[in-house]
Amino acid sequence: MFSLAQHKYLPTLHHHQPCTNRPSLHAVRVSCSTRPSDPTPNVKHLIIKPRLSPPLPVAATTTATTRPTDNDPSLISDWSHRAWTTAGCTIILYTLAQSMNGANNLQTQVALVFAAFAGYITADLITGIYHWGLDNYGDESTPVFGPAIDNFQEHHKWPWVITKRQFARNLHALARSVTLIALPVDLIFHDPVLLGFMGWCLGCVMMSRQFHSWAHYPKSRLPKVVVALQDAGVLVGRSMHAEHHRPPYVTNYCIVSGVWNPVLDRFKFFEAMEKILYRMFGVRPRCWDDPAANGWLEENDEQEASHIKA
Ligand SMILES: [Zn+2]
Numbered sequence: 001m002f003s004l005a006q007h008k009y010l011p012t013l014h015h016h017q018p019c020t021n022r023p024s025l026h027a028v029r030v031s032c033s034t035r036p037s038d039p040t041p042n043v044k045h046l047i048i049k050p051r052l053s054p055p056l057p058v059a060a061t062t063t064a065t066t067r068p069t070d071n072d073p074s075l076i077s078d079w080s081h082r083a084w085t086t087a088g089c090t091i092i093l094y095t096l097a098q099s100m101n102g103a104n105n106l107q108t109q110v111a112l113v114f115a116a117f118a119g120y121i122t123a124d125l126i127t128g129i130y131h132w133g134l135d136n137y138g139d140e141s142t143p144v145f146g147p148a149i150d151n152f153q154e155h156h157k158w159p160w161v162i163t164k165r166q167f168a169r170n171l172h173a174l175a176r177s178v179t180l181i182a183l184p185v186d187l188i189f190h191d192p193v194l195l196g197f198m199g200w201c202l203g204c205v206m207m208s209r210q211f212h213s214w215a216h217y218p219k220s221r222l223p224k225v226v227v228a229l230q231d232a233g234v235l236v237g238r239s240m241h242a243e244h245h246r247p248p249y250v251t252n253y254c255i256v257s258g259v260w261n262p263v264l265d266r267f268k269f270f271e272a273m274e275k276i277l278y279r280m281f282g283v284r285p286r287c288w289d290d291p292a293a294n295g296w297l298e299e300n301d302e303q304e305a306s307h308i309k310a
């Protein structure tokens, strides 16, 4: 699912040393000039010339290395973002309508309620696993997931940015995935319970980016209904998600309701997955490294608050 190559374990290296793009002392050329008849080296002719290698190239899409401004183009929606978001919302509403349309007896209607609840609960787990994977493996060059990985890395450096991103810009990538998954299922299957489960599950997964964004807003800037849903645990809460952005950055990955977070964290589910992947493929998750090396040390609270208030 993820491209894991760049964290290959190299046993002779110090893994907590951050990689940098600074010029490195690549080679040192030393030349000594001595007269054959004079056993004492002429230190005046000892020349040490450092040879600097050029800086490593920085990829063009390094949003995670450049602090976005408030009006940064990366925060603004364009027509393609709006089109995919519209398509995602439409297909979800169509799926749910088809589901309800097919529930023409009490037994199916009851099953539909359970299917909707199961879809909502499952979505929280999916977002947790997805978020954990993007936080820890691959990079911006990873096929398919590269932009999302870059986006999550940027989020860990500047969490406030998500509150500045326009709705369609925030949702379009998940909306596109949801559309491409739901459309063929809608065409092939007509079971109302299955469609109900899928509609709620994919709908919550798609909206998880918005729920995540709301978890970074100050309470005073959120609609009252959102605050009520957060406080009731229906949507992921602000304080629960804040724990994800504090050291050691390895908890509270789920971002729909967060109902799975205490369970997964208590049983160290992600820690176990990281060890299994390491044993199988020799790859280290990013969270095993110094957070400073990943640039995950959050801006201080005052800076964060000033950005959110602005
Ligand atoms: Zn994260």
Ligand SMILES: [Zn+2]
Pocket: 155, 159, 212, 216, 241, 245
């Ligand atoms: Zn966050």
